[in-house]
Amino acid sequence: MGVDFDWVILGILAAFIAYSLLTKAVDRSLLTLPIIFMGVGYLVSDSLRAAAPPEILSEGKRLLAEFTLVLVLFADASHVRFSQLKQNWQLPGRMLLIGLPLSLIFGTLAVYLISPEGGIAMALLTAALLSPTDAALGQAVVSSPDVPERLSETINVESGLNDGLVLPVVLLGAILASAGVSDANTDGLAIAALIQIVLGPLAGIAIGWSVARLLDLAQTRQLIAESAEGVVFVATAFAAYVFAEVIGGNGFIAAFVGGMVFGNTYRHHIRFIREFMDGAGQLLTMTSFLVFGALLLPDGIEHATASAVIIAVLFLTVVRMVAIWLSLLGTGLKIREKLFLGWFGPRGLASILFTLIIMDEYVFANADELLACVSMTVAFSILAHGLSSTPLARRIGKT
Numbered sequence: 001m002g003v004d005f006d007w008v009i010l011g012i013l014a015a016f017i018a019y020s021l022l023t024k025a026v027d028r029s030l031l032t033l034p035i036i037f038m039g040v041g042y043l044v045s046d047s048l049r050a051a052a053p054p055e056i057l058s059e060g061k062r063l064l065a066e067f068t069l070v071l072v073l074f075a076d077a078s079h080v081r082f083s084q085l086k087q088n089w090q091l092p093g094r095m096l097l098i099g100l101p102l103s104l105i106f107g108t109l110a111v112y113l114i115s116p117e118g119g120i121a122m123a124l125l126t127a128a129l130l131s132p133t134d135a136a137l138g139q140a141v142v143s144s145p146d147v148p149e150r151l152s153e154t155i156n157v158e159s160g161l162n163d164g165l166v167l168p169v170v171l172l173g174a175i176l177a178s179a180g181v182s183d184a185n186t187d188g189l190a191i192a193a194l195i196q197i198v199l200g201p202l203a204g205i206a207i208g209w210s211v212a213r214l215l216d217l218a219q220t221r222q223l224i225a226e227s228a229e230g231v232v233f234v235a236t237a238f239a240a241y242v243f244a245e246v247i248g249g250n251g252f253i254a255a256f257v258g259g260m261v262f263g264n265t266y267r268h269h270i271r272f273i274r275e276f277m278d279g280a281g282q283l284l285t286m287t288s289f290l291v292f293g294a295l296l297l298p299d300g301i302e303h304a305t306a307s308a309v310i311i312a313v314l315f316l317t318v319v320r321m322v323a324i325w326l327s328l329l330g331t332g333l334k335i336r337e338k339l340f341l342g343w344f345g346p347r348g349l350a351s352i353l354f355t356l357i358i359m360d361e362y363v364f365a366n367a368d369e370l371l372a373c374v375s376m377t378v379a380f381s382i383l384a385h386g387l388s389s390t391p392l393a394r395r396i397g398k399t
Helices: 002-021 023-027 033-051 054-078 082-087 090-114 116-129 135-143 149-178 186-220 226-247 251-265 271-278 280-302 306-327 335-343 349-361 367-398
Strands: none
Touching: 002 023, 002 033, 002 280, 033 054, 033 135, 033 280, 033 367, 054 149, 054 226, 054 251, 054 271, 054 280, 054 349, 090 116, 090 149, 090 306, 116 149, 116 349, 116 367, 135 149, 135 367, 149 186, 149 251, 149 335, 149 349, 186 226, 186 251, 226 251, 226 271, 271 280, 280 349, 280 367, 306 335, 306 367, 335 367, 349 367
């Protein structure tokens, strides 16, 4: 690979260090982690592509996507408490059980009407990839004391669960959209997908429950050092993934279900998951947005059309906001609160990771258009939601 590649990597590491040294200053500005590292990735894109062999970049981004997605799905799901949802289930429950399906329906219709040549299956896949939200893009909204707790908690719960809930739809859309393009038997793929969707949750339940009980036992008897709890978290997430793959299930669904079961079975304080995701997890997030800016965004811009831009804008506004508005009818929320929840549905990490994995796994006739739609939507969201999160968080708290 040579010296040039070493210099590119050194520059990227310097950006990681600089951001980490200035995190408090960045928090006080309108800039966000996704904005910064998408920009860094875009700036080093040409150098990175020129210095690294294509096969290294391809394998590296796939491995990063799988590794990060397993941890994100497991960690997000583990923070959802069924006992708390029983008391405050109405808003996130409506957004997930009514708003998410409506977003998928409206999104599929919008993509098909604007770009009918891709077919209804590609429209469904595009909608599924662009439906999960990422609270990290509007972190000021989730963490700001100005935002009413019921609103920030609703956004947090929704973003933590919708990526896992939409996974089966992503898988279904990918199979249908690739039908007739690849040589694989469609019926066989459909049966395999059904088996994955059934066995994945079972693997997650088995691993999540058993490890949570073992960890409780170890802590009760004071057998485990505090520093080892994070190791158990990482190992459990990947154990669920690998066990599902071994028995024929979907590893990502297993990680999501396993995290939910782990979090609701484990009886002690679960702070080690947040500590890990705030440390090593943040490094993975930086890298993921850098990879997006370096490898996905330039290709997306290259293949972007007027249709892709229109679809991106619609998903961030009309599709999302109308679906959420309808799901919140009868809740007693004020108009500005419904608009606030509808607007803060940023697209980010889940859309990026799903796209990286799906495009590597399946063959699509309209792959360039799909990449353009996802890239434009995520890039617009990173900028629009990142820059508006702090001002709107302050405003919602004053009204």
